[in-house]
Amino acid sequence: MSIIWSLILIICIIFSCFFSNPNLVINSITNSSKNAIENIWIIASMLIFWSGIFNILSNTTTLSRLSKKIYNIFSFLFKKEEVTQKSKEYISLNIASNILGVGNAATINSLNGIEELQKSNKNKSKLNKSMTVFIALNTASMQIIPTSMISLRALYNSQNPEKIIVPVIIISFISLVVSLISVNILWRKNE
Numbered sequence: 001m002s003i004i005w006s007l008i009l010i011i012c013i014i015f016s017c018f019f020s021n022p023n024l025v026i027n028s029i030t031n032s033s034k035n036a037i038e039n040i041w042i043i044a045s046m047l048i049f050w051s052g053i054f055n056i057l058s059n060t061t062t063l064s065r066l067s068k069k070i071y072n073i074f075s076f077l078f079k080k081e082e083v084t085q086k087s088k089e090y091i092s093l094n095i096a097s098n099i100l101g102v103g104n105a106a107t108i109n110s111l112n113g114i115e116e117l118q119k120s121n122k123n124k125s126k127l128n129k130s131m132t133v134f135i136a137l138n139t140a141s142m143q144i145i146p147t148s149m150i151s152l153r154a155l156y157n158s159q160n161p162e163k164i165i166v167p168v169i170i171i172s173f174i175s176l177v178v179s180l181i182s183v184n185i186l187w188r189k190n191e
Contacts, residue, residue: 042155051108054093074137081120082117082120082128082130083117090110090116093113094109098137098143100147106138110135117131118131132183132187137180141172141175142172144165146168150164150165
């Protein structure tokens with residue numbers, strides 16, 4: 001696949017140099033690179049900020065209180081015998097990260113959560129129901145404040161970067177409901 005993409009890139013550059021203005025090609029490459037670095041910088045800085053906040057919270061009692069409250073809302077989705085206290089914390093942090101729209105920080109918590117759920121998994125070669133529900137929750141990414149998207153829209157001078165909040169809430173709620181229904185249907189068929 002990398003050969004195909006490399007060939008496409010080389011053909012496009014050669015074609016644009018012969019049939020277009022080479023200065024436009026160079027300017028376009030330079031501007032695209034600049035935009036990519038700016039996007040990476042914004043996303044990385046948000047990831048660092050929220051990871052730091054969650055790290056601070058993990059060293060206080062606030063995290064355990066917060067995780068209990070968040071987990072209690074979603075506890076009916078998980079089997080009690082498959083979930084440990086540590087996995088509850090990671091599940092809660094993942095949900096909180098997704099609600100705040102910081103999916104990059106949620107990734108770290110989701111990986112740690114799956115590792116913790118795997119420890120209590122009886123059949124190590126297969127996912128248990130709690131693991132699949134957690135993956136569905138993480139993938140659906142229920143967002144209330146899509147901070148990453150708002151900051152990217154603000155970066156590109158959007159008139160109203162926060163205008164996407166209501167559509168994002170609606171779509172993420174629909175995707176959450178559909179994914180959880182799908183997981184339950186598949187588990188019922190599997191059992």
